Amino acid sequence: MSQTSTEQSPRELWEAALAKGRVRDTDFNTLSGQEVKTMYGPDDVSPDYDENLGYPGQFPYTRGVHPSMYRGRLWTMRQFAGFGTAAQTNERFRFLLEHGQTGLSTAFDFPTLMGYDADDDISLGEVGQVGVSISSLKDMETLFEGIPLEKVSTSMTINGPAPVMLAFYIACAERQGVDPALISGTIQNDILKEYQAQHAWLVPPEPALRMITDVMGYCAKHTPRFNTISISGYHIREAGSTAAQELAFTLANGMEYVRRGVASGLDVDDFAPRLSFFFDSHLDFFEEVSKFRAARRIWARKMRDEFGAKNPKSWMLRFHTQTAGVSLTAQQPENNIVRTAIEALAAVLGGTQSLHTNSMDETLSLPTEKAVKIALRTQQIIAEEHEVTNVVDPLAGSYFVEAETDRLEADAEAYFKEIDERGGVVACIDAGFIQREIHRSAVTYQLAVERNQKKVVGVNIYDEGDQKPEIDIHRIGDHVENEQRARLKELRANRNEAAAQAELAKIRAACDTDENLLERFVAAAHADCTLGEICNVLRDAFGKYKEPKIL
Amino acid sequence: MSDRKIRVLIAKPGLDGHDRGAKTVATVLRDAGMEVVYSGLHQTPEMIAEAALQEDVDVVGLSILSGAHMSLFPRIREALTARDMGDVLLTGGGIIPEEDMTALEGDGFSKLFGPGTRTTDIVAWIETAVNERWAREEA
């Protein structure tokens, strides 16, 4: 330090003032526990604008995948919905479309997500509880009754049995008289993160990955407008990961799917444009915006430079976002509207292609219609009132945001290296490495909240004691389970049994060959084979998955 | 030379795979000096009761976010009673509406914990309840 204070630079003066100033008793880390400085400046950002940022719609897409972003077209407002019977959810879909929603997103119940029929013993008590129960093509037809499948884009959140559910959807379009080539939407179909975080699997990783490449191959030919995988960080984050882990594990999974697709004989540019992503938008505004920007840049670089993709569409990371379910509190639930709004804003400033905003009452039960409407209105207010859609990537050039973007990219690269050294994503799943990393972060965060290092309004600060929230509860009655059982009974009684059994036998045979399984599933759907029947064949052929011991 | 430890079974009934809470609680109870058996996912009531019996646990903690608590929890209690395990301390947590918690707490469940619960509160509650039972056994 210089001897005379008169010669101090502005920076030194600031540092001196800072040292003397008051500091609140908190850790100032990001939500993910990453230390950040008091201030960021020109020294903290990457110097090469063209290489690291570029222009919107251009490699490496840090600033967005479209040249004009939201000036051209707003994001798709896509509220995840589903509960009870197919008929009930059909009604909710129509309600959302009437209120200006532009895409559909289907939530399934747990039996469906695990590949069991509604009348299976193991489904008892869970039918229609957290999503819609779909056990057959008939159910799928009811779900989309009166909704023209060539006009609406549909997202289906299902993974283990995703190829079977997609077959129901394709068959449903065919029954509506719609050419499958015209249907658009996304099937989540991201099995790797199921082993890592969400745990709705069907069979072990290798056969599951084979079915995914079957889907890629089939869809490249027959449903070119349908996204075959939504590579999802959302569930990884909700399971407790940090932002960097969400980014790293999601993109590592994405690269694994690309490797598998290429290994199955597909050209990378034939399927990579149909890969889409799905991220969480959590509480830490700047970390989240930076995460979305870093994701685009990493993916573009990997696809062009490592996988040799030539089609710019293969380089572009397009993504759906959902606000963080885990950030919602059961205490003072109305506060969740505010949290969700700011998380949604981060997704928009991060350049999302579609967005789901959570309803305020979701820690208490399924959302009520009123809560769902407020959540949708939140997006509409951001889009229409706040003038945040006028300028593309408006936070670019912020020293802090650019430094965070660089930091998250570096953190992700370090994980890619470690995953490689451990033998790749599947080996890491088998050994429980990724699961353990997520678990540790979850425990660290929980303890930070309990030690009041991280504040949660209504929980560890500004709490109102034992005051119970006054909020309506949305309940699913027992009649749903009974109705679904009756429908299945009727279906089985009225179908051509010999034809159904023949299709199941063909699936079993195809498991042992390299025949495209999705083709078989579509045929089985038309023969009224049920989800559970088809999945039982797969479980029998490929075995059940057992999680590793990670605790 | 008695070296008794509180033994807890943390179990995930039903088909929901959300185990963040269950695993976090299991880890915290371990760090509080308890011996924690973790069942893994997708357990039926029979599997949970059988594990509780074989492990001779003092506490069974259930985690559920699927909305199926009103059908699964009572079945687990029944399966425990059928195994002469009716005296085990039965608790749990998840997305369970207030009125359901009240109903279950009147039906063999000692206490249920909702979202936002501090794990330290769970630890303290288990320690107190188990120690009371042990004291009664001694007497």
Place this chain on the structure above:
Amino acid sequence: MTTSHPKHSAKGYAERVVAGDRRALSRLISWAENGNRSFPEALEALYPSIGQAWRVGITGPPGAGKSTLVNELALALRSTQFGQREVGILAIDPSSPFTGGALLGDRIRMEELTGDKHVYIRSMASRKSHGGMARAGVDACDVMDAFGMERILIETVGVGQAEYDVMGACDTVVVVMCPGAGDGVQAMKAGILEVADVLVVNKSDQAGAERLADDLSEAVHTRAIRSDEWLSETGDAWSVPVVLASAGKGENIDKVLEAVAAHRAMLASRGANGLEDARRKKRVAQVRRVVDEVLDERVWSTAELGEHVEDALAKGATAYGVANEVVDQLLGAGALAKTSNKPSANK
């Protein structure tokens, strides 16, 4: 069931265990773990029923796939091919040295066994006392044996003296390794091979499995040639077989069980008392452990002796000097000198 003793008394529990009451089985294992004062009385009552089970220890480095192998072995033992045995499983995991707590997660890998009434799985934490854990492990096996388990599989992580002690009480010890993670050379250095009666190279489909199996075969062969003591101790040149298996895929599980059966047959072939001799040696070791533990407990149970030691040290006595004086007091003059001059009788 006719009960002549109160249901919750030591003798009552013992009777219930012999009669096949699983609740009682669980409770007595807890007594064994907790060092419950009534346990010796219960064990006494069980004694006539002990001795039918074949105890197979399964150990190896973390990540070798022990739990999965145990699961597969149990499933095979339940099949008609291997006689539909009654199977008991004891899965031992380490306790945290800092908090004394433990996470016992082995059941995750044994899910399909939970519904089988002929299989009993018990998780056990190693707790703080090494001798105590070895004792509790053996006691738990005794209770399962008396209950009527024909095969008992004891799983431990292959590290530490306590685990060796548990393995030492098994009839056959299977050491599991896998290529990569549980490096064979590492294991040999750690002395894990010394306790092996059967070696399993798990994850046989992975690169390096054959190589590891070759290395291990070479190592056990060399040991068999060099170690006269080992040869004389067992009487026969039991050549430790190395079995390539994949527990995850359920491959060659029968080969592992056949190797265990061959080891058993080898012991039985040493004349009429072959099996009994082998087991008697193990019982002697167990008695030593219990004696050590009880002595430790009794000698140091009051503060008096500790204070005496502190005083003596404060007055300038050496550690050996004080120890000598204490042992003399306990056992009579010159006791420590006598034992410390002799080479250790027990390795």
